[in-house]
Amino acid sequence: MDRQKSIRIIAIIIFLTVIAMVFFLLMNKETYSLNLPKTEEVTRIMISTDTVKKEVTSIEEIKDIIYVLEGNERTTKKESINDSPVNAETPIKIEFHFQQNGGSILYIYTQRNQYYLEQPYNGVYRISGDEYNSIAKYVL
Incomplete structure (x- = not known):
């Protein structure tokens, strides 16, 4: 016993x-935090899909795009481990070009009826359909 x-x-x-x-x-x-450039550092933003490419140079549009992407101080626990999203439906690439050379890239996309923003090697963040659409309107 x-x-x-x-x-x-x-x-x-x-x-x-x-x-x-x-x-x-x-x-x-x-926990990962989205790293976006300051508006005054950006000279232009290239927004593209596989077939369409749009250049944004207007300061007001650049401000609007960064404002939408910032959301409410986005954080996530989901890590991005690739150069671009995997299994994404219609990914939209957003390239920031800086005044002091260089740039950064992020993607917005849909996956299983959800909307995401992914910053390569940082994190994957949920966004709303309205936020997605306000950026996608440039190329879709």
């Missing part, structure tokens, strides 16, 4: 240890 009780106690300890490890791993995922 004592042997069975000891086995049960060891099994319970192992089970609780595994549960604690899983909980710790799930709770400690890194």
Whole structure:
């Protein structure tokens, strides 16, 4: 009887240890924040699909696009590990070109009737249909 009780106690300890490890791993995922340029750093924005490319140079339109993409200080726990979205439906590429050379890229796309913004090697963020449409209108 004592042997069975000891086995049960060891099994319970192992089970609780595994549960604690899983909980710790799930709770400690890194949080990613969207990194967007400041409006005054951007000289132009290229918005493109596979077939259409639109250049935006108007300061007002650049401000509007960055404002829409900023949303409410977007954060996520979903990491982006590719140069471009995988399994995305009609991805739209957004390229920021800076005054001091260089640039940055992000994508907006749909997937299973949801809308996403993805910054390569940073994070994948949910966006609303209205936010998606206000950028997509340039190329769709």
